Structure formats: C-alpha cells, structure tokens
Amino acid sequence: KNQVEQSPQSLIILEGKNCTLQCNYTVSPFSNLRWYKQDTGRGPVSLTIMTFSENTKSNGRYTATLDADTKQSSLHITASQLSDSASYICVVSAIDSSNTGKLIFGQGTTLQVKP
Amino acid sequence: KAGVTQTPRYLIKTRGQQVTLSCSPISGHRSVSWYQQTPGQGLQFLFEYFSETQRNKGNFPGRFSGRQFSNSRSEMNVSTLELGDSALYLCASRLLRANTEAFFGQGTRLTVV
Numbered sequence: 001k002n003q004v005e006q007s008p009q010s011l012i013i014l015e016g017k018n019c020t021l022q023c024n025y026t027v028s029p030f031s032n033l034r035w036y037k038q039d040t041g042r043g044p045v046s047l048t049i050m051t052f053s054e055n056t057k058s059n060g061r062y063t064a065t066l067d068a069d070t071k072q073s074s075l076h077i078t079a080s081q082l083s084d085s086a087s088y089i090c091v092v093s094a095i096d097s098s099n100t101g102k103l104i105f106g107q108g109t110t111l112q113v114k115p
Numbered sequence: 116k117a118g119v120t121q122t123p124r125y126l127i128k129t130r131g132q133q134v135t136l137s138c139s140p141i142s143g144h145r146s147v148s149w150y151q152q153t154p155g156q157g158l159q160f161l162f163e164y165f166s167e168t169q170r171n172k173g174n175f176p177g178r179f180s181g182r183q184f185s186n187s188r189s190e191m192n193v194s195t196l197e198l199g200d201s202a203l204y205l206c207a208s209r210l211l212r213a214n215t216e217a218f219f220g221q222g223t224r225l226t227v228v
Contacts, residue, residue: 031215034215034216041203042222043119043205043207043219045219046218049216089158099212099213100212101209101214101215103148103160103217105157105160106157107155
C-alpha cells in the first residue's frame with residue numbers, strides 16, 4: 001500500500017533555531033517527492049521537488065534531502081523565522097502504467113516558531 | 116499568470132442543505148483534483164477530473180459529486196450536508212495527469228451548523 005508518513009506531527013522552536021522534518025514513504029513506482037508549505041487557511045505551495053537521482057536540493061533557508069534506498073526524505077529549515085510557522089506536507093508521486101501521476105500525501109508537520 | 120481560483124472563500128450552511136464550490140484552474144491546465152482537509156486528517160482525496168471526465172475517486176460517500184466543464188473549470192457539490200463536512204476544501208490543478216506538480220487554490224472554508 002502506498003503510504004507517506006511524516007514526523008513529528010508538530011514542533012515548536014524558537015526563532016533563529018534550526019529544525020528538521022522527516023518523511024518516510026512506501027510508494028512504488030516512485031517518481032518524485034515534493035515538500036509543500038501550507039500557511040493557516042491557505043492552499044499548499046511547493047517548496048522543493050526531489051527526483052530519484054537527487055540527494056539534496058536547497059531553496060533559500062530550506063534544504064531537502066532524499067535517500068531513495070531507505071525511502072526517507074528530510075526538510076531542514078535554517079535560522080527559522082516567524083513566517084516559517086506553517087504546516088509542511090510531504091507529497092510523493094508515482095507514475096502508473098497509464099502515465100498518470102498519482103499523488104500520495106503525508107499528514108503534515110505543524111511547525112510553530114516562537115519569538 | 117493567474118493561479119488557481121476557488122470561490123467562495125468562506126461558506127456557512129446548515130445541516131441538510133446542499134452546497135456547490137467552484138474551481139478555476141490555471142489557464143491551460145486540464146487536470147483538476149479536489150481534496151478535503153480537516154484538522155488532524157491531512158488532505159483527503161475526493162476526486163480528479165480530466166477532459167470533463169472523472170478519472171479517480173476517493174473514499175467519500177455519494178453525497179460528494181463533481182463535474183468539469185469544457186473550459187476545465189470544475190465544480191464540487193455536497194448534498195445533504197452533515198456537521199462532519201465542515202472542512203477546508205482545496206482544489207489543485209495540473210497541466211496534464213502525468214505532471215506531478217499540483218498547484219493549489221486558496222481553498223473554500225465550509226462550516227456546517
């Protein structure tokens with residue numbers, strides 16, 4: 001069964017600190033993995049995309065890693081800011097035989113950055 | 116270019132009523148998917164439309180239905196509303212079904228009282 005699990009479920013950190021969010025998946029056949037940021041009451045916005053051959057990708061203070069062997073990904077946030085307070089959703093895509101991209105969503109990690 | 120537009124943004128309905136939500140995808144995008152998001156449940160897939168045809172359906176009762184028009188705009192309908200239908204309903208558009216980047220709208224916050 002295709003599944004995406006994220007941890008922790010929620011996290012509280014102080015402004016300026018770093019944090020790492022985890023995503024474990026059992027999705028086959030794997031196409032790519034995206035991290036989305038969702039501010040409260042708004043739609044998710046894509047932060048990064050990781051394909052099978054990529055290990056690390058950065059987007060400003062966000063750095064995503066992918067270990068395709070262990071089927072794990074992480075999202076590292078450096079020097080957190082109050083505006084980083086949001087839910088972070090890991091989405092894994094599988095391409096089936098009809099060339100359809102099926103999206104499997106994790107439950108998300110809610111991050112709260114306190115001053 | 117304009118993003119995904121969902122209307123209305125907020126809606127309050129009473130139990131037993133029905134509601135219709137609208138989603139206009141990014142221009143040129145042909146795939147529209149709908150999701151229900153409630154606290155602690157994450158995004159639950161409702162259905163996907165492509166070229167005016169429902170291609171995939173999640174595990175929701177028949178009270179939830181949708182359709183897609185020739186201009187790719189989509190509507191979602193929920194009949195006989197229940198308190199548990201209160202949620203943020205998100206629409207996502209993709210250029211093609213094979214594309215894996217989904218662009219989300221701002222959502223419609225539905226409250227059933």
